[in-house]
Amino acid sequence: MSRGEDATSATFDGVLERLELESFLTLAEELHFGRTAERLHISRARVSQTILAMERRIGGRLFDRTSRTVALTPLGVRLRADLAPAHRMMVEAVTRAKATARGIAGCLRVGYLGGAAGTLALEAIGAFTRTHPDIDVRVEQTRMADMFGPLRRAEVEVLITQFPVCEADLVRGPVLLRVPRLLAVPADHPLARRDGVSLEDLAQGEVFACAGAVPEYWQLHLAPERTPGGVPIRRGPTAASIPETLAMIGAGQGISPVGADVPRQYAPRGVVYVPFTDADPVEYGAVWRADGETACVRAFVAAAAELVAIGKPG
Numbered sequence: 001m002s003r004g005e006d007a008t009s010a011t012f013d014g015v016l017e018r019l020e021l022e023s024f025l026t027l028a029e030e031l032h033f034g035r036t037a038e039r040l041h042i043s044r045a046r047v048s049q050t051i052l053a054m055e056r057r058i059g060g061r062l063f064d065r066t067s068r069t070v071a072l073t074p075l076g077v078r079l080r081a082d083l084a085p086a087h088r089m090m091v092e093a094v095t096r097a098k099a100t101a102r103g104i105a106g107c108l109r110v111g112y113l114g115g116a117a118g119t120l121a122l123e124a125i126g127a128f129t130r131t132h133p134d135i136d137v138r139v140e141q142t143r144m145a146d147m148f149g150p151l152r153r154a155e156v157e158v159l160i161t162q163f164p165v166c167e168a169d170l171v172r173g174p175v176l177l178r179v180p181r182l183l184a185v186p187a188d189h190p191l192a193r194r195d196g197v198s199l200e201d202l203a204q205g206e207v208f209a210c211a212g213a214v215p216e217y218w219q220l221h222l223a224p225e226r227t228p229g230g231v232p233i234r235r236g237p238t239a240a241s242i243p244e245t246l247a248m249i250g251a252g253q254g255i256s257p258v259g260a261d262v263p264r265q266y267a268p269r270g271v272v273y274v275p276f277t278d279a280d281p282v283e284y285g286a287v288w289r290a291d292g293e294t295a296c297v298r299a300f301v302a303a304a305a306e307l308v309a310i311g312k313p314g
Contacts, residue, residue, distance in 0.1 A: 023050040024062065025087060028080045031070045107136040108296050111156035113147065114242070116261035117284050120177050121160040124286075124304035132299060145212025145240045151289055158297050160304075162259075163283040164221055171293060173286035173301045176308055180260040181279040184245070185272055186252045192272040199278055200227045205255035206236030208245050222257060246271050258282075 019042075027036045027047065037044040055062050062076035072080065108128075112121040118141065125137050142150050142159065148167060150156045165172045183201065185191045191201055207223035226232055236254035239245040243266060245256050250270030259282035263273045286301050 020050055020054045020057075021083065021087060023047050024054060024076075025080065025084060027051060027063065027070065028072055028076065031072075033065075033070065106296070107138065108158070108300060109156040110137060110139045110300070111142045111150050111159040111161075112139065113142045113144065113159065113161040114259075114261075114284075115265045116177060116179055116259055116282070117160040117162065119261070120284055120304070123307055124160070124176075124300065127307055128300050128303040131303065132296075135296065143212070143240070144210055144214065144242075147212070147214055147218075148287075149213065151287065151292075154289070154292065157292060157294070158286050158288045158300055160284060160286055163285055164217060165285075165287050166215070166217055167287075169290055170287050171290050173288070174305055174308070175283045175285050176304050177284040178281040179284075180281050181276045182258050182260055182262070182273040183255060183276060184249050184258050184262070185255045185274060186249055187270045187272050188252065189255065189272070191255070191274055194274055196277040197274045198276065200229055200231065202233045202255070202257075203227050203231040206234045206253070208236045208248070208254050208256040209238045211238035211240040242266060243268075 019040075022040060023036065026039055027033065030036045030039070033044050033047050037047050040047065051063065058075075058079075060075045061073050062079060064071045064073055110121055110125060112118045121139055125139060129135065129137055140150075140156065142156070142161075147161070148159070148165075148170065151159050151170065160176070163172070163175065183191065183197045185205065189205065191197055191204060202223065209219055209223065223233060223235065225235075237248060239248060242258070242262060245258075246262075246266050246268045248254060249256060250268050252270075257276070257279065258273070260275075261282075286304060288297050288301075
């Protein structure tokens with residue numbers, strides 16, 4: 001490299017030093033030196049010194065600050081507008097490079113079972129593709145009657161579904177969503193006039209069972225054999241889907257616990273939803289094959305878990 005190239009490189013690196021760039025963009029967003037220091041994990045004094053050095057190098061004030069306020073100057077506003085897109089592109093480029101190096105590439109097929117699971121899956125896919133835009137993500141709805149079949153046949157790599165899941169060949173991820181539990185009853189049922197029901201009230205009707213390859217532990221979680229007080233719960237007819245279950249409830253053929261997401265999607269005639277006062281919420285999360293765990297699957301589950309950390313789902 002020639003002496004002229006050395007000088008150009010030094011000037012370029014000095015103007016766009018990483019700490020200066022991140023300090024400027026973070027302070028432009030927070031407009032508070034303390035919060036900026038916390039986000040960058042440096043001292044408040046270091047932020048102030050870095051901004052001062054950057055202003056001297058540029059030759060103008062980027063922020064107006066008093067003892068109480070911090071505000072961008074017109075020069076600062078223009079610089080942020082110019083720098084922010086370029087910084088975002090650099091961060092995304094590095095993220096993509098790291099993902100490729102870890103084997104996060106290609107196509108990810110995501111399945112979901114149920115309405116709440118579908119909403120959660122779409123939100124998780126949105127979060128995942130923002131940091132992995134080169135991944136081709138495909139989504140498909142699975143059926144209750146073949147709950148884990150698509151996973152085991154490798155038709156999907158990850159499934160968003162209702163818990164519990166206790167399968168030796170499947171890995172259950174963290175709980176990603178909790179929704180209150182309701183009891184769906186016929187409109188002319190005595191429980192329909194109540195403001196709330198308890199688990200003991202499951203003994204007042206036949207509780208629907210799920211048709212198909214549904215594990216017995218899942219059936220018992222939905223409708224146990226006895227109430228907490230020991231009263232037997234009658235198992236009613238089977239149904240292969242939520243719409244089928246609700247249609248038969250509307251016809252007066254039984255009752256069924258459901259998640260609070262169900263009324264937002266299904267409001268058939270003749271069905272009333274009554275909240276439980278003592279039932280645990282319905283839980284949803286991600287499941288994948290133990291022998292099919294990849295960097296891509298792990299990254300998707302991490303993106304979904306991040307939604308929980310910021311309080312997004314639900």
